[in-house]
Structure formats: C-alpha cells, structure tokens
Amino acid sequence: MDHERELLMIPGPTMVSPRVLRALAKPILSHGAAEFTEAYTETLRLQKSLFMTSGTPFLISGSGTLGMEAAAANLVENGDRVLCIENGFFGEKWQEIVPGHGGVADRLTFEWGKAVDLKLVKERLGKGGYKAVFVEHVDTSTGIGNPIEEIGKLVKGTDALYVVDSVCGIGGMPLKMDEWGIDFCLSGSQKAIGAPPGLSLFCLNEKAWKAIEARKTPIADYYTNLKRWRPIMEDPKKYFATPATGMVLGMLEALKIIHEEGLEARWKRHALFSKAFQAGIKGMGLTSFPDEKSLAHTLSVPKLPESVKGSEFRAAIGKFNVITAGGLGAVADKTIRVGHMGSDMVNDITATLSAMEMALHQLGYVKEPGAGVGAAMKVFAKA
Amino acid sequence: MDHERELLMIPGPTMVSPRVLRALAKPILSHGAAEFTEAYTETLRLQKSLFMTSGTPFLISGSGTLGMEAAAANLVENGDRVLCIENGFFGEKWQEIVPGHGGVADRLTFEWGKAVDLKLVKERLGKGGYKAVFVEHVDTSTGIGNPIEEIGKLVKGTDALYVVDSVCGIGGMPLKMDEWGIDFCLSGSQKAIGAPPGLSLFCLNEKAWKAIEARKTPIADYYTNLKRWRPIMEDPKKYFATPATGMVLGMLEALKIIHEEGLEARWKRHALFSKAFQAGIKGMGLTSFPDEKSLAHTLSVPKLPESVKGSEFRAAIGKFNVITAGGLGAVADKTIRVGHMGSDMVNDITATLSAMEMALHQLGYVKEPGAGVGAAMKVFAKA
Incomplete structure (x- = not known):
C-alpha cells in the first residue's frame, strides 16, 4: 500500500x-x-x-x-x-x-x-x-x-x-x-x-x-x-x-x-463540503453527533449505530486508503471524525464517503451502497 | 544568482x-x-x-x-x-x-x-x-x-x-x-x-x-x-x-x-574543520576572536583588522555566493561568524576560505591570495 x-x-x-x-x-x-x-x-x-x-x-x-x-x-x-x-x-x-x-x-x-x-x-x-x-x-x-x-x-x-x-x-x-x-x-x-x-x-x-x-x-x-x-x-x-x-x-x-482562491469562495467551498458530507452520512443511515444548528464546516462527526464500533469502522475505511480520526472522550467509539478542509477537493469528499459506505456495507449495516455518496453528489451537482 | x-x-x-x-x-x-x-x-x-x-x-x-x-x-x-x-x-x-x-x-x-x-x-x-x-x-x-x-x-x-x-x-x-x-x-x-x-x-x-x-x-x-x-x-x-x-x-x-557517520568520526571531522579553518584565517592574516584554548569546533569567529569592516567583508564574500553571519554586540563589525558544521563537507570549507580570501584581496588587505586556503588545504591533506 x-x-x-x-x-x-x-x-x-x-x-x-x-x-x-x-x-x-x-x-x-x-x-x-x-x-x-x-x-x-x-x-x-x-x-x-x-x-x-x-x-x-x-x-x-x-x-x-x-x-x-x-x-x-x-x-x-x-x-x-x-x-x-x-x-x-x-x-x-x-x-x-x-x-x-x-x-x-x-x-x-x-x-x-x-x-x-x-x-x-x-x-x-x-x-x-x-x-x-x-x-x-x-x-x-x-x-x-x-x-x-x-x-x-x-x-x-x-x-x-x-x-x-x-x-x-x-x-x-x-x-x-x-x-x-x-x-x-x-x-x-x-x-x-x-x-x-x-x-x-x-x-x-x-x-x-x-x-x-x-x-x-x-x-x-x-x-x-x-x-x-x-x-x-x-x-x-x-x-x-x-x-x-x-x-x-x-x-x-x-x-x-x-x-x-479568495476567502469568500473558500468559505463557500467548505460550507458546501459540510452540506454534502451531512447529506452523505444521512444517505448511508448515520446521523450527526454535534448539534445540526451549529455545525463546523471543516469536519463532520457522524454518530454510529449500536452495531458499528468506531474502531472497526475506521479500520474498514482504512482498507480503502482513506484515513479518518477516532472519536474522543465519552463518545470515543460511538463517533468518528472526518476532516474536509484546506486543500481538499470534491473528489476527496466523494471518495471518502464512498469508502465509508463500502465499509458500512462490509460491516452489514448498509445493504445497497450508493445512496450515501449519491446524496452528496446531488448536493455537489446542484451547487 | x-x-x-x-x-x-x-x-x-x-x-x-x-x-x-x-x-x-x-x-x-x-x-x-x-x-x-x-x-x-x-x-x-x-x-x-x-x-x-x-x-x-x-x-x-x-x-x-x-x-x-x-x-x-x-x-x-x-x-x-x-x-x-x-x-x-x-x-x-x-x-x-x-x-x-x-x-x-x-x-x-x-x-x-x-x-x-x-x-x-x-x-x-x-x-x-x-x-x-x-x-x-x-x-x-x-x-x-x-x-x-x-x-x-x-x-x-x-x-x-x-x-x-x-x-x-x-x-x-x-x-x-x-x-x-x-x-x-x-x-x-x-x-x-x-x-x-x-x-x-x-x-x-x-x-x-x-x-x-x-x-x-x-x-x-x-x-x-x-x-x-x-x-x-x-x-x-x-x-x-x-x-x-x-x-x-x-x-x-x-x-x-x-x-x-558515527559520533566519534563526526567529532573528529568537526575538530578538523575547526583546525583547518583556524589555519586558513591565520594564513590570510586574520586572528581568532575567541580564546584559542577554548574554541568551538562548529564555527569560527575571525577578528578583523581595523581596515576591514565586517559588513563590507560579508558583502564581498557574498558576491562569491557564500553566506556568512555578522558579529554580535560590541564586536558586531569587528568580527564575522562562519559556521562549519552538520552536513558541511571539506569542499565547503575550502570554498568558503577561498571566498573570504578573494574578498580580502578585493578589499586590499590580502595582496596575493592563496596562502589562507593553502594553509587549510595542508591541514586537510595531512589528516
């Protein structure tokens, strides 16, 4: 690798x-x-x-x-x-x-x-x-x-x-x-x-x-x-x-x-990343851990279902060469943390959501992969 | 340049x-x-x-x-x-x-x-x-x-x-x-x-x-x-x-x-750099500012004659693409500081001494360049 x-x-x-x-x-x-x-x-x-x-x-x-x-x-x-x-x-x-x-x-x-x-x-x-x-x-x-x-x-x-x-x-x-x-x-x-x-x-x-x-x-x-x-x-x-x-x-x-790039354009790009990422995680059946009224645009922290452990999820994502971070504190194994900021491109976001969705498919949580990344793709295509 | x-x-x-x-x-x-x-x-x-x-x-x-x-x-x-x-x-x-x-x-x-x-x-x-x-x-x-x-x-x-x-x-x-x-x-x-x-x-x-x-x-x-x-x-x-x-x-x-390289070999190399550099500066008519009984091996600080100002000397050396540092404090313009350490090679030392000697020649302090770098060369050749 x-x-x-x-x-x-x-x-x-x-x-x-x-x-x-x-x-x-x-x-x-x-x-x-x-x-x-x-x-x-x-x-x-x-x-x-x-x-x-x-x-x-x-x-x-x-x-x-x-x-x-x-x-x-x-x-x-x-x-x-x-x-x-x-x-x-x-x-x-x-x-x-x-x-x-x-x-x-x-x-x-x-x-x-x-x-x-x-x-x-x-x-x-x-x-x-x-x-x-x-x-x-x-x-x-x-x-x-x-x-x-x-x-x-x-x-x-x-x-x-x-x-x-x-x-x-x-x-x-x-x-x-x-x-x-x-x-x-x-x-x-x-x-x-x-x-x-x-x-x-x-x-x-x-x-x-x-x-x-x-x-x-x-x-x-x-x-x-x-x-x-x-x-x-x-x-x-x-x-x-x-x-x-x-x-x-x-x-x-x-x-x-x-x-x-320009500051305004950069802020817009990150807001779009966040919107697409949120659509993506919901499309694959996850929810957001932080309050949706107050989301950062630079990272997303999905909350995992009982059947999916953070460490296993991250390991499965990692097999597709995408590196994510673990949750911290009391929600260590109940969340993962995914950055989408700085030099990241749309391609990185769709690839990351795809890797997450493939991992959830392998872990038996998602039956038909595609709906998650598809929801993000719609957001990007419309922007 | x-x-x-x-x-x-x-x-x-x-x-x-x-x-x-x-x-x-x-x-x-x-x-x-x-x-x-x-x-x-x-x-x-x-x-x-x-x-x-x-x-x-x-x-x-x-x-x-x-x-x-x-x-x-x-x-x-x-x-x-x-x-x-x-x-x-x-x-x-x-x-x-x-x-x-x-x-x-x-x-x-x-x-x-x-x-x-x-x-x-x-x-x-x-x-x-x-x-x-x-x-x-x-x-x-x-x-x-x-x-x-x-x-x-x-x-x-x-x-x-x-x-x-x-x-x-x-x-x-x-x-x-x-x-x-x-x-x-x-x-x-x-x-x-x-x-x-x-x-x-x-x-x-x-x-x-x-x-x-x-x-x-x-x-x-x-x-x-x-x-x-x-x-x-x-x-x-x-x-x-x-x-x-x-x-x-x-x-x-x-x-x-x-x-x-090995620590012992590295210490020996730096001691040799120092010895050659000291021979070099003396060969071009300069002296050492720090006490010769207690010299660092990682840099040399030549004392300049009255007729040579540190800033002019460094500018003249710089024209030969060799960067040296100015003196500090009370001896700011009466010394220059030259490092010879880390990844430096013998070639760097002879080139530096040559640049210094050419500069002193241009400034009218050295009539026939070569004696300074020559003295260092002898040290290296004998080592």
Whole structure:
C-alpha cells in the first residue's frame, strides 16, 4: 500500500498542496537573507488578511496549543477572572492553561457537541468583572462550530478581552477578527489553512496590546512573551529566536493559495463540503453527533449505530486508503471524525464517503451502497 | 544568482542533506499513523544515542530558546538560587529567563570570547545552595566552546542540577550527557545536527525528574510542562499537542545520517574543520576572536583588522555566493561568524576560505591570495 497516496481525511493535520511541499524542500535559507525576510514579511501580511485584521500578526514555531498559552501568558495576570466557554475537549484546555498564569477560570460548560446557549453567555457576562473571555471557534473533538460573531456582540458590551481559538476554523469558515470584535485570535498551520503542523499563528489588536502594557506584573514567560517577539513581527530582519525558515516558506505558499482562491469562495467551498458530507452520512443511515444548528464546516462527526464500533469502522475505511480520526472522550467509539478542509477537493469528499459506505456495507449495516455518496453528489451537482 | 546553490555558512541554520529535504517534502502523515509514530519512536531513540544518555528524550515544535525556557520552567521554582555561567550573547539569556520562573540568577560573567575560568566556577559553587547551574556548551555569538565535562565534575560535588545548552555543540562536538553528569541538556535542530530550524530537543535524567516531582509549587506553564509531554515521549501513539510530523521525519533522516557517520568520526571531522579553518584565517592574516584554548569546533569567529569592516567583508564574500553571519554586540563589525558544521563537507570549507580570501584581496588587505586556503588545504591533506 502506498502511504503517500492515501487520503488523509482527519481533522488535522490535513493534506497540503504539492506547491507547499515543494516550498518545504527548498535548500535552507539564512533567517537573515533578504529572500527569507521578505518572504516572512509577505507571509505576515497575508496572515493579517486571512484573519481580517489590522492587528499585529505572529507566526512562530510551536503547535496551536502554544498560541493558547501565549494568550493566557500575556493577557491574564494574578487574580484575573476569566470566562471559559467550553463544549468539547479543546475548550476544556482553557481551564488547565489559565490558572497557571494566575487567572481564575470561570467555566461555562455545555455538553460535548451541544451548541453554546447565548442566553447563558449573556447572563454570565452580566455578572461583570471579567478580564477576558476564551472560546473555541470549532471544537475539533465534536465538530461543533460556535457562534463567534454573536458571542463577540455580547462581549463588546463589557470591558473583557475576547480571545478566540480558531485552530480548526480560520481558512475554512468565516472569521472576521476586527469586525467581530476579537482581540486575540489564534490558529495552527495544519488544518483549514493547508500547511504542515509546526507553526503557531495568532493576531492581537490594540485593545490586547493596551491590556499587556497595563499589566501590574511582568510577563513570566520568555518564549511566549509577545513584547519580545513584536519587533520581529514588525520587521523580520530583527532577531529574537531562529524562525523555522522552511516552514515559513511553506506557510507563505499555503496563504498564497488561500489568497488566490479568495476567502469568500473558500468559505463557500467548505460550507458546501459540510452540506454534502451531512447529506452523505444521512444517505448511508448515520446521523450527526454535534448539534445540526451549529455545525463546523471543516469536519463532520457522524454518530454510529449500536452495531458499528468506531474502531472497526475506521479500520474498514482504512482498507480503502482513506484515513479518518477516532472519536474522543465519552463518545470515543460511538463517533468518528472526518476532516474536509484546506486543500481538499470534491473528489476527496466523494471518495471518502464512498469508502465509508463500502465499509458500512462490509460491516452489514448498509445493504445497497450508493445512496450515501449519491446524496452528496446531488448536493455537489446542484451547487 | 541561484540562491538555492549558495553556500550557507552561517552558524545555524545550516545546509541540510537533500535526504533531509526529501523527507520534509513527503505528503503529510497523520500524527496517529503507525508509519509516523514508529518514525517518532525511532527518532527519539536516535536522539538519546546522540545525547549519550539513558534519560528521557523530548522533541517538540519550537526553537532552541524554547528548550532553555523548558529547563527553567520545570527545574526552577520561587526563590531557587541558580548559577548562570555566561560568556556571550546566548549565555546572557539565562538571567532573562530564570527570574520569570521565580529563580534568583547568580551570574558568573566572563568577557565575551574569553574562556570560562574553572577556578572561579569552583569558588562560586563552594558558596553552596544552588538549585541549578546553567551554561552554554558553545556560545554562538563568539565561537567559544566551554569546558562542559570539567564544569560537570565541579557540579557533581554539589546538589545542584547541571543544565547545558548545547544548541551549537551536539552533533559536532563531544557531549556525553550521562558520563559528564548533565541532568538537562538541550539543543536545536538547525545547527550541527543538520536538520531545519523549528524543533526543540532536549533530554532529562532521573535526577532532573526527581527535582520536578519534588517541586513545592506546580509548574505554571502548559506547553513547556514536561509532565504533560512525558507520556507522549515514552509512547508517541499518545496525544498532547499535534507534532510537526514532517519536521520529525526530517529530523529522523538527519539523525540517521549522524548514526551512519558515527559520533566519534563526526567529532573528529568537526575538530578538523575547526583546525583547518583556524589555519586558513591565520594564513590570510586574520586572528581568532575567541580564546584559542577554548574554541568551538562548529564555527569560527575571525577578528578583523581595523581596515576591514565586517559588513563590507560579508558583502564581498557574498558576491562569491557564500553566506556568512555578522558579529554580535560590541564586536558586531569587528568580527564575522562562519559556521562549519552538520552536513558541511571539506569542499565547503575550502570554498568558503577561498571566498573570504578573494574578498580580502578585493578589499586590499590580502595582496596575493592563496596562502589562507593553502594553509587549510595542508591541514586537510595531512589528516
């Protein structure tokens, strides 16, 4: 079996364009070479455009988690009350990260896969006194998409900083940082952006900078101290720590691809992927685990019938060279997670649904395969 | 001019083997795929062998600086006295990092480029009460190589943890973590190891783990909390944060190349590079900025005559497609820094010395070029 020809349909890392792979394979450049510093500058410019912000872009070596920590390490200090809105595995990380930086995490928890109830957010915000509000755009554990714009409207009426983790959203779903009042927005390279894992990227606006400048206590961390990185992000000819030169070139290529496609077109493509995928799983007799009113467009998380175990299902799909991800937590074996984002094409979606349906046929759950992928095909053909 | 054919002779990032570049360009693997987790396991095994330790290896997304912070964040807590031995730009970072994690940095400072005086180290250690000792193996700012084995012997007589930053040493110069009593040793991917920048790697021994377990206060950080990462490093099938899959494959290839060459042979090769390079710069009338009794083998830092400015010299060398680095700090324009490590070949060294000598000829400092590179050639021919 040729692993390099498999369809990697997990919700990150995702397949990347051969254009990106070729950029990664270029001989190493000096981090001080004009060719590199100009590429870094251009990458940061395109990152700002992707985030739809006039704020400061940061692109540094690390995983998406590092961006979450950077938010807490810079914006939160001793005794600060922070509202953590959670409805999945990744949202639950905030209350592990925030206390380390002195913050008091006030958790507003919804069941995994359930939509955020804006009324409860409003009510909680009404108590006042929050330094910041943390929330996931998409919780990749369940395929839920959270109402970032609407939460932003509620936060706007308070003094709190609005921090959004869009690791699995940006590049695939609308996210308008400035328009939606987001003060700190973070993502990772390896999901809807279509670059390899290894880079943490985020943007800060003036309100976030003012909060950092107004801190009563110094920032404890060194590597995530954004005051140390800021001069480099404003002028990549400066030095703080050696950048991952090849990864930045790969990211530049991925961002150029996004720019060439256009953000609106890209959002539409992902919404269509989601619609087709949902039609497909229903056509083969499955349902959606996350609340259908609040679906992420970047992945789908079908709920499996009692007779089909997630691990067996994934193994059967894998025999058709399609790689999917397992469920997490309490629904580990009752769901699977399928990414459809970034560089993915319609062909990848139909092939994936076909593999799923063949697997369900082999497992005895689907008698006559074709109805699932057929339902998706109708959606694509009509679009 | 073809940038991809230039000789990148800065002290990191360094040129990497096309074998490594090809590994980076492979289609993205799932971080959960057996092909990847087995490669990660093998990479960590080879990393331990490179560090000459039976301790726990860590390989995570980030720059070398992240490893410095991981040492401080995990080993140091409020009020701990820490001895920071410094003789250059990178050593000076410790006293910026340590206080953020509650440590009290006791600085033992030597002039940039001057060797560490072991008598003074012994004297300072005699005061007792240190939680840890931090030192650079090589300070890349000056080309000094510090006596890590000898300092280790002095630290061994105390309770202190011995932390060594070998970002610009390991893979090019002897470093025997267990034998030399090093408790925490860190490096970066992009120097003598011969992989691209973007990965932080370090190893901890049992003494370091015991100190972490015995902490009175919890580790504040999340991303650099090694207790969270340890299960993954012991079994890469587990998950904490998405690893930089392609970068790990590149690192595996680089470590395989090291293993094939053999550590002893590699150390000898770098010692020879250093000897030839020193002969070369003397042959063209330059001297060494760092103390000749304590030279790093991974880079050379020639001191320039009054009539030759570093920036002009580097520009002239660059016209021959050889990229060198500028001096730092007070000797910024009075030195240049030339890396000779990792995947570099004899050919690269002679070509670099030739370019330097042609540049000095053009600048009017060398009348008859050839004596410099000739002196290096003699060293190589005799080896």
